[in-house]
Amino acid sequence: MTSDQPADAVVLVGGKGTRLRPLTLSAPKPMLPTAGVPFLSHLLSRIGAAGFRHVVLGTSYRAEVFEDFFGDGESLGLEIEYVVEDEPLDTAGAIRNVLGRLRADDAVIFNGDILAGADLGELVRTHRSSGADVTLHLQRVEDPSRFGSVPTDSSGRVLEFLEKIPDPPTDQINAGCYVFRRSVIESIPAGRPVSVERETFPGLLASGAHIHGYVDSSYWLDVGTPEAFVRGSADLVRGLAPTSALPGETGKSLVLDGARVAGDAEVDGGSAVGAGASIGAGARVSGSVLFDGASIGEGAVVERSVLGAGAKVGAGARVSGVVLGDGASVGARCELLDGARVWPGIELPDGAIRFSSDA
Numbered sequence: 335m336t337s338d339q340p341a342d343a344v345v346l347v348g349g350k351g352t353r354l355r356p357l358t359l360s361a362p363k364p365m366l367p368t369a370g371v372p373f374l375s376h377l378l379s380r381i382g383a384a385g386f387r388h389v390v391l392g393t394s395y396r397a398e399v400f401e402d403f404f405g406d407g408e409s410l411g412l413e414i415e416y417v418v419e420d421e422p423l424d425t426a427g428a429i430r431n432v433l434g435r436l437r438a439d440d441a442v443i444f445n446g447d448i449l450a451g452a453d454l455g456e457l458v459r460t461h462r463s464s465g466a467d468v469t470l471h472l473q474r475v476e477d478p479s480r481f482g483s484v485p486t487d488s489s490g491r492v493l494e495f496l497e498k499i500p501d502p503p504t505d506q507i508n509a510g511c512y513v514f515r516r517s518v519i520e521s522i523p524a525g526r527p528v529s530v531e532r533e534t535f536p537g538l539l540a541s542g543a544h545i546h547g548y549v550d551s552s553y554w555l556d557v558g559t560p561e562a563f564v565r566g567s568a569d570l571v572r573g574l575a576p577t578s579a580l581p582g583e584t585g586k587s588l589v590l591d592g593a594r595v596a597g598d599a600e601v602d603g604g605s606a607v608g609a610g611a612s613i614g615a616g617a618r619v620s621g622s623v624l625f626d627g628a629s630i631g632e633g634a635v636v637e638r639s640v641l642g643a644g645a646k647v648g649a650g651a652r653v654s655g656v657v658l659g660d661g662a663s664v665g666a667r668c669e670l671l672d673g674a675r676v677w678p679g680i681e682l683p684d685g686a687i688r689f690s691s692d693a
Contacts, residue, residue, distance in 0.1 A: 340387070340388070340437070340438045341386065341438050341439075341440040341441060341442055341458050341513070342386075342388050342389075342390060342436050342437060342438045342440070342441040342442070343381045343386040343388065343389045343390070343441070343442050343444065344389075344390045344391075344392060344429065344432055344436075344441050344442065344443045344444065345364075345374070345377065345378075345381075345389060345390070345391050345392065345444045345446050346392045346425065346428050346429070346443065346444065346445055346446055347362060347363075347364045347374065347391055347392065347393055347400065347446035348392055348393055348394030348395060348397075348419050348422065348423075348428055349362075349363060349394075349395065349446070349447070350362075350363075350395045351363030351366075351395075351447075351558070353558050353559050353560075354366070354558065354559070354560060354563060354657075355675070356642070356657065356659035356660075356675060356676075356677045356678055357560075357563075357640060357642055357657060357659065359659065359660075359677075359678060360642075360643075360659075360660055360678070361396065361399060362393075362395050362396045362399055362400070363446070363447055363557075363558070364377075364400075364446040364447060365396075365399050365400065365403065366563070367606070367608060367623065367625050367626070368557070368563070368566065368567045368570065368606075368623070369567045369568075369570035369571045369577070369580055369588060369604075369606050370571075370580060370581040370582065370588050370590055370606050370608075371579050371580075371581055372403065373446075373447070373449075373557065373566075374400070374404075374446060375579040376449065376570060376575075376577040376579050376580075377444060377446065377448075377449075378404070378407075378410055378412065378579070379410070379577050379578040379579040380454065380576060380577065380578075381412070381444070381454070382410055382411050382412055383578055384453075384454035384455050385455060386412070386442070386454075387411070387412060387413055388412075388413050388415075388437060388438070389407060389412050389413065389414045389415070390414075390415050390416075390417060390432045390435045390436065391404075391414060391415070391416050391417070392417050392419065392428045392429075392431060392432050393416055393417065393418050393419070394418060394419040394422060397416070397418045400416065401416050415435050417431055417432045417434075417435055419431055422527060423526070423527050423528065424527040424528055424529045424530075425445075425528075425529060425530045425531075426522050426528035426529060426530040426533065426534040427522070427523075427526060427527045427528040429441075429443055429514065429519055429522060429530070430519060430522035430523070430524050430528065431524075433516075433519050433520065433524075436516060436519070438516070439515065439516050440458065440461065440462070440513055440514065440515060440516065441513070441514050441516065441519065442454065442457070442458060442511070442512070442513050443511065443512045443513075443514060444510075444511055445510035445511065445556075447556060447557050447558050448509065448510045448511065448554070448555070448556055448557070449553070449554070449555045449556075449557055449566045449569070449570070449575050450471070450473075450509060450511065450552070450553060450554045450555070451552035451553035451554070451575065451576045452471050452473075452509070452511070452548070452550040452552055452554075453550075453552075456548070457469065457471060457511070457513060457548045458513060460490075460546065460548045461513040461546065461548070464489075464490065464491075464544070464546045465544060466513075466515075466544045466545065466546035467514075467515050467517075467518050467538060467543040467544050467545065468512055468513065468514050468515070468518055468535070468538060468543070468544075468545045468546070469512065469513040469545075469546040469547070469548055470484065470492065470508060470509070470511075470512055470545065470546070470547055470548065471509040471510070471511035471512070471548050471550060472484050472486070472506040472507065472508065472509060472547040472548060472549045472550070473506070473507050473508075473509035473549075473550060473551070473554045474505045474506060474507075474549065474550070474551040475505055475507055475554075476505070478502045478504065478505045478506070478507055479498060479499065479500055479501070479502055480498065481498065481507040481508070482495060482496055482497050482498055482507065482508060482531065483496045483499070483502035483503070483504050483505075483506060483507055484496070484504070484506050484507065484508055484547060485503050485504040485506065486504075486506065486546075486547040486549070490546050490547050490548075490549070491544065491545070491546060491547070492535075492539070492545040492546065492547050494539065495508075495531065495535055495536060495539075506547065506549055508531070509550070509554055510556070512530070518538070518543070522534060553569070553574065553575050553576065555569070555575070560640060560655075560657045560675075561638070561655065563623070563640065564621060564622060564623055564638050564639065564640055565621075565638075567604065567606050567623045568603055568604025568605065568606075568621045569604065570604075571584065571585070571586075571587065571588045571604040571605070571606055572584060572585070572586070572604040573585075586601075586602040586603065586604065586605075587601040587602055587603075587604065587605045587606070587607065587619075588604075588605070588606045588607065589601065589607040590606075590607060590608055590609045590611075590626075591609060592609040592610050593607045593608065593609060593610065593611045593612065593613075593624075594611070594612040594613070595607065595612075595613045596613060596614055596615040596616070596617065596632075597615075598615055598616055599613045599614065599615065599616065599617045599618070599619070600617075600618040600619065600620070601613060601619045601620075602619075602620050602621075603620035603621030603622070603637075604621055605619050605620060605621060605622045605623070605624070606622075606623050606624065607619070607624045608624050608625045608626035608627065608628060608643075609626045609627075610626050610627040611624045611625070611626065611627060611628045611629065611641075612628075612629045612630070613629075613630045614629075614630055614631045614632035614633070614634065614649065615632045615633070616632055616633045617630045617631065617632060617633060617634045617635070617636070618634075618635045618636070618637075619635075619636045619637075620636070620637045620638070621637060621638045622636050622637065622638060622639045622640065622641070623639075623640045623641070624636075624641045625640075625641060625642050625643040625644075625645070625660070626643050626644075627643050627644040628641035628642070628643065628644065628645045628646070628647075628658075629645075629646045629647070630646075630647045631646075631647060631648045631649035631650070631651065631666065632649045632650070633649055633650045634647045634648065634649060634650060634651045634652065634653075635651075635652045635653070635654070636652075636653050636654075637653070637654040637655070638654060638655045639653045639654065639655060639656040639657065639658070640656075640657045640658065641658045642657075642658055642659045642660035642661070642662065642678065643660045643661070644660055644661045645658040645659065645660065645661060645662045645663070645664075645676075646662070646663040646664065647664045648663070648664060648665045648666035648667070648668065648684060649666045649667075650666050650667045651664050651665065651666055651667055651668045651669065651670075652668075652669045652670070653668075653669075653670045653674075654670070654671050654672060655671060655672035655673060655674075656670045656671070656672075656673075656674045656675070656676070657674075657675045657676070658675075658676045659675075659676060659677050659678035659679070659680070660678045660679070661678050661679045662676040662677065662678060662679065662680050662681070663680070663681040663682065664676065664682050665681070665682050665683045665684035665685065665686055666684040666685065667684055667685045667688075668682055668684070668685060668686055668687050668688065669687065669688045669689050669690060670687060670689070671689045
């Protein structure tokens with residue numbers, strides 16, 4: 335994308351992030367610490383690196399948090415504006431809701447919880463050279479049956495949108511990033527919820543509009559679940575996912591200033607350790623995210639888990655595939671395994687919960 339061909343960037347960050355509770359009880363999903371900074375920082379770094387300057391954030395849940403942190407975007411080399419949804423409008427409705435802030439003929443729409451490595455400049459160039467009304471980023475995946483698939487013809491034109499089926503005809507899925515002509519956004523009904531998948535895209539196809547597919551097979555991850563969230567953070571730390579917002583060098587771990595890690599503790603697998611966090615002697619932390627002020631006791635094991643701000647894991651405890659809310663406390667020798675979620679401020683006494691009998 336060149337300076338004489340500007341496009342607006344629109345980032346939809348209005349969701350409540352219910353799949354990531356209890357972490358999102360205190361902060362919107364795009365603002366959760368991810369590899370040392372809010373997740374949205376990584377996406378904005380990619381947007382800026384691709385040459386975008388004007389960014390519109392479509393917000394709803396905890397809308398004030400975004401502007402408090404990012405302000406007008408000047409520190410990022412961006413110009414950020416904010417539009418708040420008074421009530422949930424679904425994806426197409428949210429796109430229509432930001433129309434009044436758009437300046438360019440094309441707008442690139444980003445889902446605020448997708449981590450991806452597609453070439454954004456090439457995405458826009460493909461959209462313009464094909465003369466499309468809408469261009470979708472289509473991601474190739476190993477198991478497309480888990481998603482709705484989007485077949486295209488030999489020229490890249492989208493043929494149909496298929497729901498999840500056992501044996502889809504293509505490995506291409508909707509990756510949650512789109513380029514819209516402004517005129518198409520203007521045609522979306524205003525003031526009510528509108529789904530791009532169920533209403534906008536099928537309606538455009540039925541009317542003969544040109545929907546194009548930009549097919550890509552680079553890094554892509556929806557970080558909407560705890561498992562994906564910790565994986566995404568670890569991939570950013572290890573340099574597997576693209577970002578220029580990492581507050582440190584890529585490697586096996588990221589330890590922010592002010593954190594304390596005992597000399598014989600092991601911290602690896604792309605773990606991120608927040609400011610003021612502490613890891614005790616002999617503890618092992620792998621592929622996990624520790625928010626600011628979290629603490630892990632001596633000899634404890636933490637794997638593929640998220641510890642909210644000020645959360646504690648006692649000595650000799652083991653947590654694996656677990657989410658601890660802000661200020662939650664897991665007592666010494668407890669054992670919590672895949673899927674457990676402890677709500678903010680809850681305290682589990684020493685030895686209170688075990689999944690095995692070797693206490």
